[in-house]
C-alpha cells in the first residue's frame with residue numbers, strides 16, 4: 286500500500302485529539318489473475334484484488350488520487366461515508382460526477398464524521414465493482430476505544446463474487462438481450478474461492494489464530510448479486526457492529542449479510558485441543574441466501590481457513606450454513622440487530638415525522654418489439670421504484686442541480702406508489718408489470734425529518750432487496766412481511782434502539798421502515814445493491830436543499846471535476 290500520511294496539527298494544546306489527513310494513490314489498471322483454472326485480465330486498484338484497505342480514525346479526512354491507466358471509464362464510491370456537504374466526492378457515475386476517463390485523474394476528498402467501524406469503497410460505474418473494491422477501517426478516535434475489550438488482532442474478510450467471463454460483457458450481454466445476466470462461477474473470501482472449487486486449494490485464504498485470543502473480523506459483502514450466509518465451524522460469532530455503527534452484542538452461529546452491508550464480529554479462538562490435532566483447523570464459509578422462488582442463483586460455497594498456530598494441517602471441519610432458501614433464518618438473524626445506544630454512542634431516532642414517503646420496489650418487464658428479447662415473455666427485464674425505472678442522465682444530476690441546467694432530470698419522483706394493489710399477492714395482473722422509464726428525483730427541504738417505507742412487491746419475483754442510500758445512515762425502525770399497514774405497523778416500531786445502517790434489507794414480499802433527518806445537503810443516490818437491479822433501474826435520487834447558514838450549504842465543487 287502506498288501510504289504517506291502526515292499529521293495536520295489543527296487543535297489547540299488543550300485538545301489532545303488531532304484530526305489526520307492521509308493520502309492514498311489509487312492507480313486503476315488491468316492485471317492478470319488466475320481463478321478456477323482460468324487466467325483473465327481484471328480491473329484493479331494498484332494491481333491488487335481485493336484492493337488496498339483505507340485506514341482512518343473517526344473524523345479524519347482522506348484524500349485519494351485516482352489515476353485511471355485502464356481502458357474503462359471509472360468512478361469510486363466511499364460506501365457508507367456520509368460526506369457531509371460534499372457529494373462532489375461521492376462517486377456514482379452520472380449522479381454526482383462524470384466518469385474519470387482513461388488517461389485522466391481525479392482526487393476524492395473523503396470526509397469522515399460519525400462513522401466508526403467497517404465500511405468499504407467500490408467502483409460505481411458499470412459492473413467494475415466486481416474487482417475494484419476494498420475495505421475502509423475507521424478506528425476509534427485517538428484516546429477513545431471500542432465498546433468491547435480491545436481485540437488481539439483485526440482480520441478484514443471481504444466476500445466477493447467471481448465470473449470466469451469478462452464482467453463488463455456479462456452486463457452488456459444482459460442489457461443487449463434483455464435476459465438475466467450469466468450467473469457467477471464462484472464466491473470469494475479475500476479474493477480466493479477456496480478449497481471447494483477446482484484449482485483453488487493452494488490459494489485459499491488462511492487466518493492464523495492463537496488459542497485464547499479474541500479477533501475482530503471486519504466482514505464486507507462486496508458480491509454483486511447475492512446475499513450471503515457466513516459461518517465458522519466450531520465457533521460462535523459475536524456481532525458488535527454493522528455499517529460502521531456499534532450494535533448491542535449478540536452471539537450467533539451464522540450471519541446473513543447483503544451486498545453493501547458490513548458486519549463487525551468478535552471471534553474468540555477458544556477451540557484448540559492441543560491433544561487432538563484433528564481439531565485445530567476450521568473452515569469459514571459463505572453461500573447464497575437466494576430469496577426468490579425459482580430464480581437461479583450461484584449455488585457454490587466459498588471457504589477460507591481458521592488455523593490455530595502450531596497445529597498440524599489436517600482436514601478442517603465444515604460449518605453448517607442455512608439452506609439457500611432459508612428465509613426464516615435470514616429474517617431471524619436480521620431482527621437481532623439493535624443499536625448499542627450507550628452513553629458514549631448515543632442515537633438520535635427522529636420521533637416526529639415531517640415527510641412520509643412510501644416506495645414500492647419491483648422487478649419488471651419492458652415490452653420488446655415482437656417479443657424478441659430474452660427476458661420473460663420475450664420481453665426485457667427491468668426494475669423500478671414507485672413504478673419508475675430510472676434512466677441515468679447524460680451529465681450528472683449534481684452538476685445539473687448546482688449549475689441550474691434544465692432538461693437533465695425531473696423532480697416528479699412520487700411520495701407514494703401511483704397505484705395501490707396487493708403488493709405481495711400471488712398471480713398479480715400482467716398489466717402492472719410494465720413501468721415508466723424516466724430520470725425523476727425527489728427534492729427534500731433541509732432538516733426534514735423523513736420516514737420512508739420501502740415496500741417489496743411480488744410483481745415478477747418477490748425477493749429480498751438491499752436498499753442503499755448515499756449521504757446518510759438511517760434508523761431501521763420497522764420491518765415485516767406482506768403489505769405495510771400505516772395504521773397498525775407503526776405501533777410495533779422500535780424507536781428505542783433501532784439499528785443504524787446505510788443498506789437496509791427489505792424482506793422478500795415484505796417492507797422496511799427507515800427514518801433519518803435530512804441534514805446533509807446534496808445529491809444522493811438511492812438504489813438496490815443487487816447490481817443487476819441497479820442496472821435495470823431500481824434507483825432514484827434525493828436532492829436535499831441547502832439550509833440557512835454556511836454549515837448547511839453544499840461545499841463548492843473541487844476545481845478538477847471530470848468533464849462529460
Ligand SMILES: *[C@@H]1O[C@H](CO)[C@@H](O)[C@H](O)[C@H]1NC(C)=O
Nearest residue numbers: 315326327451452453454457
Ligand atoms: C471486457 O469487455 C469489454 C467490453 O466488451 C472490453 O472493452 C474489454 O476490453 C474486455 N476486457 C478484457 C480484459 O478482455
Ligand SMILES: *[C@@H]1O[C@H](CO)[C@@H](O)[C@H](O)[C@H]1NC(C)=O
Nearest residue numbers: 352388389390391844845846
Ligand atoms: C491529473 O489531471 C490534471 C488535470 O485535471 C493534470 O493537470 C495532471 O497533470 C494530472 N496528473 C497526472 C499525474 O497525470
Ligand SMILES: *[C@@H]1O[C@H](CO)[C@@H](O)[C@H](O)[C@H]1NC(C)=O
Nearest residue numbers: 321322470481482483484585
Ligand atoms: C471441476 O472440474 C471437473 C472436471 O473438469 C468438473 O467435472 C467439475 O464440475 C469441476 N468442479 C467445480 C466445482 O467447478
Ligand SMILES: *[C@@H]1O[C@H](CO)[C@@H](O)[C@H](O)[C@H]1NC(C)=O
Nearest residue numbers: 496555556557558559560561
Ligand atoms: C493434554 O494431555 C495432557 C496429558 O494427557 C494433559 O495433561 C493436558 O491437560 C491435556 N490438555 C488439554 C488441553 O486437554
Ligand SMILES: *[C@@H]1O[C@H](CO)[C@@H](O)[C@H](O)[C@H]1NC(C)=O
Nearest residue numbers: 558560561562563564565602
Ligand atoms: C479429535 O477430534 C475429532 C474431531 O472433533 C474427533 O472426531 C475425535 O474423536 C477426537 N479424538 C480424540 C482422541 O479425542
Ligand SMILES: *[C@@H]1O[C@H](CO)[C@@H](O)[C@H](O)[C@H]1NC(C)=O
Nearest residue numbers: 468469581582583584585609
Ligand atoms: C447448482 O446450479 C447448477 C446450475 O446453475 C445446477 O446444475 C446444479 O445442479 C446446482 N447444484 C445444486 C446442488 O443445487
Ligand SMILES: *[C@@H]1O[C@H](CO)[C@@H](O)[C@H](O)[C@H]1NC(C)=O
Nearest residue numbers: 494495496559593594595596
Ligand atoms: C509455536 O511453536 C514455536 C516453536 O515451537 C514456539 O516458539 C511458539 O511459542 C509457539 N506458538 C504458540 C502460539 O504456541
Ligand SMILES: *[C@@H]1O[C@H](CO)[C@@H](O)[C@H](O)[C@H]1NC(C)=O
Nearest residue numbers: 578608609610611612613614
Ligand atoms: C427449500 O428447498 C428444499 C429443497 O431444496 C425444500 O425441501 C424446502 O421446502 C424449501 N424450503 C422453503 C422454506 O421453501
Ligand SMILES: *[C@@H]1O[C@H](CO)[C@@H](O)[C@H](O)[C@H]1NC(C)=O
Nearest residue numbers: 652653654655656657658663
Ligand atoms: C415484427 O414482426 C412483423 C411480422 O412478422 C414484422 O413485419 C416486423 O418487421 C417485426 N418488427 C420488428 C421491430 O422486428
Ligand SMILES: *[C@@H]1O[C@H](CO)[C@@H](O)[C@H](O)[C@H]1NC(C)=O
Nearest residue numbers: 707708709710711712767768
Ligand atoms: C394478498 O396476497 C396474499 C398472497 O396471495 C394473500 O395471502 C392475502 O390475503 C392478500 N391480501 C389481500 C388484502 O387480498
Ligand SMILES: *[C@@H]1O[C@H](CO)[C@@H](O)[C@H](O)[C@H]1NC(C)=O
Nearest residue numbers: 672703704716717719720721
Ligand atoms: C406502471 O405504469 C404503467 C404506465 O402508466 C402502467 O401501465 C402500470 O400498470 C403501472 N404499474 C404499477 C405497478 O403501478
Ligand SMILES: *[C@@H]1O[C@H](CO)[C@@H](O)[C@H](O)[C@H]1NC(C)=O
Nearest residue numbers: 357358383384386679848849
Ligand atoms: C466515458 O465517459 C464519457 C463521458 O461521459 C462518455 O462520453 C463515454 O461514452 C464513456 N465511455 C464509455 C465506454 O462508456
Ligand SMILES: [Cu+2]
Nearest residue numbers: 750813815818
Ligand atoms: Cu433488488
